[in-house]
Amino acid sequence: MRRPRRTRDFKEFSYIKKLSDSEKRFSEFKGNQEVALIFPNNYKVASASLAWSWVQQLFWEQNLAVERFFYEKWFTKFYSIESFTPLDQFRVLMFSFHFELDLENIINILKKLGIPPLGELRGNEYPTIIIGGPITFFNLELVKPIADIVVVGDLEYNVDAISEGIKILKKDKEKGMEYFETLENVITNRKKSLTKLNLKNFDISQKFPVSHFITPYSEFKNKRLIEIGRGCIRRCSFCVMGHTKKPVKFVSPPVIEAFLKEEKNSIGIISATITDYPWLDQLLEILEKYNINFSVSSMRADGITNRLLKLIKKSGQNTFTIAPEGVSQKIRNRINKDISEEDLFNTLELGRKNEFKSIKFYYIVGFDEEEWDDYEELRNFIIKVKKMGYSNISLSVNPLIPKKGTPFYGKTFIDEKQYNSIIKWMKTNLQKVKFHFESYKYSQKQYLYNILSEEEIKKLILKIYS
Numbered sequence: 001m002r003r004p005r006r007t008r009d010f011k012e013f014s015y016i017k018k019l020s021d022s023e024k025r026f027s028e029f030k031g032n033q034e035v036a037l038i039f040p041n042n043y044k045v046a047s048a049s050l051a052w053s054w055v056q057q058l059f060w061e062q063n064l065a066v067e068r069f070f071y072e073k074w075f076t077k078f079y080s081i082e083s084f085t086p087l088d089q090f091r092v093l094m095f096s097f098h099f100e101l102d103l104e105n106i107i108n109i110l111k112k113l114g115i116p117p118l119g120e121l122r123g124n125e126y127p128t129i130i131i132g133g134p135i136t137f138f139n140l141e142l143v144k145p146i147a148d149i150v151v152v153g154d155l156e157y158n159v160d161a162i163s164e165g166i167k168i169l170k171k172d173k174e175k176g177m178e179y180f181e182t183l184e185n186v187i188t189n190r191k192k193s194l195t196k197l198n199l200k201n202f203d204i205s206q207k208f209p210v211s212h213f214i215t216p217y218s219e220f221k222n223k224r225l226i227e228i229g230r231g232c233i234r235r236c237s238f239c240v241m242g243h244t245k246k247p248v249k250f251v252s253p254p255v256i257e258a259f260l261k262e263e264k265n266s267i268g269i270i271s272a273t274i275t276d277y278p279w280l281d282q283l284l285e286i287l288e289k290y291n292i293n294f295s296v297s298s299m300r301a302d303g304i305t306n307r308l309l310k311l312i313k314k315s316g317q318n319t320f321t322i323a324p325e326g327v328s329q330k331i332r333n334r335i336n337k338d339i340s341e342e343d344l345f346n347t348l349e350l351g352r353k354n355e356f357k358s359i360k361f362y363y364i365v366g367f368d369e370e371e372w373d374d375y376e377e378l379r380n381f382i383i384k385v386k387k388m389g390y391s392n393i394s395l396s397v398n399p400l401i402p403k404k405g406t407p408f409y410g411k412t413f414i415d416e417k418q419y420n421s422i423i424k425w426m427k428t429n430l431q432k433v434k435f436h437f438e439s440y441k442y443s444q445k446q447y448l449y450n451i452l453s454e455e456e457i458k459k460l461i462l463k464i465y466s
Helices: 007-022 043-047 050-060 102-113 159-171 173-180 253-260 280-289 306-314 329-334 341-353 372-387 416-429 440-451 454-465
Strands: 035-039 066-070 092-096 128-132 149-151 186-188 223-227 266-270 294-296 319-325 358-365 392-399 434-437
Touching: 035 050, 043 066, 050 066, 050 092, 050 159, 050 223, 092 159, 102 454, 128 173, 159 173, 173 186, 253 280, 280 306, 294 306, 306 341, 319 329, 319 341, 329 372, 341 372, 372 392, 372 416, 392 416, 392 440, 416 434, 416 440
Parallel strands: 035 066, 035 092, 092 128, 128 149, 223 266, 266 294, 319 358, 358 392, 392 434
Antiparallel strands: 149 186
């Protein structure tokens, strides 16, 4: 396309082109623009999501020219990554909905395009809004009002049928909507309930998810992403994945090796936690065999091995991360975390053995059972960590958000005064520690998005849109 003439449009175009040009792509699809795949968050977050790449590839295989988009609040034209075509030229808009707070970004995109925010307000003259992604597994009330079509669960199961429906939509929206009403795991703004529901995990060993591009602007900088496990074998009481993504599916080592033996780039390994991968030693052996540098999305303290930390260190990481979640053993037991203090210290000792001096911990606060004695246990724990030789300690602290689909749904959300008192205590009592405290305002919004009814969500959407 020609470069935009307006200064503001050219600034947006140039920003997107810089990111597009940064991508090294391993596959392309040639064809006229047809369907938009929108990750409603910034490029750094979008490019760290394997779904943004994998969904595009799945549709390419169905001969649909899907183009990628991402979000910045200041965008007005929303040019595509591939052809720089403005979003308003697309008739089918698919949103990959991963985080509750991205609801506001989706609404903002629709507002800037002049598209009504509720599916029930849209006639056939407007583009069709299709929404899928992790949110559909546990919070359909948040998704249904804004979508014309909701695709629930893993796309691999019915990508052929979804693709056929999109092809019909492009020719005739009315007939396309009628077609989607017949599909399994699909909700339309006419058919509000699911008559057929199949939310089991797709067996990714049959079709191995791998990203088709790398970029230095991703949280997984210049790494190809591979998904080795889908779902989680654990049942932590606060976590959605352990209660919705069952049964867990893993990719076998031979399938991974067949890919890695030809791979020249570093990789990012995606799974609930690499330490629950049943063939971890074989995987590490493959990574060593082909001299592959890698990073991981998550590790559990009770499964970390010396070999794993050794290879992570060799791959260039100087910090590793573990998630005790609860500030004391009592709290960890209450939330079914199934990690002991002994597990934590065993892992920390392995870290020092491999010359790690930087460690990051994830904690959740705001459980009903918490007392100040639990925080004293945390203080003593951090003192011991320092004595082990860790000179750079970081804590990421988040309030508990009781989410739908978990045993903790229905619990009260911590009040702001209590959260601030915890922040003050940590800053006062945990010396020479770096902190990241999640915003109370944003956490409270997530909580509200989990407790509001569908009708209340509709009112909220209209309020944000106005």
